[in-house]
Amino acid sequence: MKPLAINVVSDEEAEKAAFVICVRWTVPAVFADDEQGTCCACGAAVRFRPHAPKKPPRICMECIVEKLERSQ
Numbered sequence: 001m002k003p004l005a006i007n008v009v010s011d012e013e014a015e016k017a018a019f020v021i022c023v024r025w026t027v028p029a030v031f032a033d034d035e036q037g038t039c040c041a042c043g044a045a046v047r048f049r050p051h052a053p054k055k056p057p058r059i060c061m062e063c064i065v066e067k068l069e070r071s072q
Ligand SMILES: [Zn+2]
Pocket: 039, 040, 041, 042, 043, 044, 059, 060, 061, 062, 063
């Protein structure tokens, strides 16, 4: 598996991201102010930080790993 590149971008650029990667809602909360959304691939409830970009679809960790493995 290729190492994942992490790019630091502006908020404006972040809004154009392909996905916001989230953990499933069933993962215990680290922060009290997490927001809840829905995974665009499997429909699971997911949690993300309030400052995450609003426009990109949310995807859970399980689904993004599957997608990346399939794209190898
Ligand atoms: Zn999912």
